[in-house]
Amino acid sequence: MFEHSTDYLRSYYSASSPAAQHRRPRLEGELDVDVLVVGAGFTGLYTALNLAEAGLKVAILEASRVGWGASGRNGGQIILGFSCDMPPFEAALGLQGARQVWQLITDAADEIRQRIARHAIDCDLAEGHLWTSVQARRVHLLTDWQREAAEKWGYRELGFIPKAELGAHIGSQRYQAALLDRRGGHLHPLNYVLGLARAAEALGVQIFEDSQVLRYTENANGVQVHTAQGSVRAGRLVLACNAYIDRLNPQLRARVLPVGTYIIATEPLDEALAQQLLPSNHAVSDNQFILDYFRLSADRRLLFGGKCTYTGREPRHLAQGMRADMLKVFPQLAEVNIDYAWGGHIDISLPRTPDFGRAGPVYWAQGFSGHGIVPTCVAGRVLAEAIRGDERHLQLFSALPKPAFPGGEKLGALLQAAGMAYYRARDYF
Secondary structure, rough: OOOOOOOOOOOOOHOOOOOHHHHOOOOOOOEEEEEEEOOOOOHHHHHHHHHHHHOOOOEOOOOOOOOOHHOOOOOOOOOOOHHHHHHHHHHHHHHHHHHHHHHHHHHHHHHHHHHHHHHOOOOOOEEHHHHHEOHHHHHHHHHHHHHHHHHHHHHEEEEEEEEHHHHHOOOOOOOOOOEEEEEEEOHHHHHHHHHHHHHHHHHEEEEOOOOOOOEEEEEEEEEEEEOOOEEEEHHHHHHHOOOOOOOOHHHHHHHHHEEEEEEEEEEEHHHHHHHHHOOOEEEEEEOOOOOEEEEEEEOOOOOEEEEOOOOOOOOHHHHHHHHHHHHHHHHHHHOOOOEEEEEEEEEEEEEOEEEEEEOOEEEEEEEEOOHHHHHHHHHHHHHHHHOOOOOOOHHHHHOOOOOOOOOOHHHHHHHHHHHHHHHHHHHHH
16 A cells, blocks of 8 residues: 655655645534545646536545655656557447547547636646657657547648657657647646636636545445544545555455656756657657656756656666656756656556446546556546446446456566666567
8 A cells, every 4th residue: 555645755846836835624523514525636627616506416535645655656748648558448338439538638638727817726738748669660650649549540740750850859869750639739737737726716616635445435425534633524536546546456466566656857958959859848758568758847857757666666866767768768868857756556457448437326437558648537537427427438448358467466567667778678678
């Protein structure tokens, strides 16, 4: 079981977010609501916002702080799509069902921008995402996706950039080509999630921090949820815990594996150097099996992410190892200092498809597998619709396979580590 802290992890995001100083109360005593959400990350907040906008009485219980987990520590990249891409959706749902999922994805990308504008969330939103290829033999993955997106999903926002033109976007010789998604982008994730929390509270949602749920029981009227200092009666319960489901629901826990992923932030760069690295200021990720991703912050730091661990322990010499990866991309940063290095856990599913569902009065969404900002927005809409009586979209996601990791968390972690070692070797050879 994870330890829950009432302080944010030291990261560039927490250090640059004045709103992170605001603490919310702990739940004490009894509370009655229409819907209780467990987890004040993206999934929980999107769900609560949608329900509150529909007039329901909603509360959120958070074991730590708003956005304490992956929602407030991630790479900040707005990437359209789920981690598994579209083939598993088409295989399970057919072409028409998969097209409905893709429409939800593009709607979510729009909703994110609409919420930033509507709620005046200051989160350094910047437009554009570049998906790159390190190896020439994988360039076809870019053009294949561009063609598939246009022909199958009606998405024509992708522009191919050959190596000869890539210097206008990335100051690195490492990449062979890129695909620009004009509806992708990047933002300050902790400021964004805190902005969503303020918007939810303005609509009447009660958010309690330092209020870890210990157990819940179902009854004829819904659920009874218990914390150390209080309890909540609710007609519906939403489990938006993701990697931090812990022992709250063993069946759901068996279907996701917590995986560590890591980011560094340089010292602020002078403007000329920042422009040299990323002239178009787009977010960047690559199509290696063990990928790198990076972007510029508003104060012109390079935020560089990658690596993954299945042991639950942070790699030794994290900053040095991440810095070495960064210098493979940008050797011109050899004399630049690293100011921050941090990590956190994401929740991967065995097939990398999302796990959304319902059992009686209990709803959940998990298994985002590394793509979070847009898919969690999809989850918030799907769960809220289902709670209000329209389960059409939830039924789509419920049809996806939801296998448990073989052998439980420990064996599953070993098997995944072995698999990733194989893919890491493929990246090199």
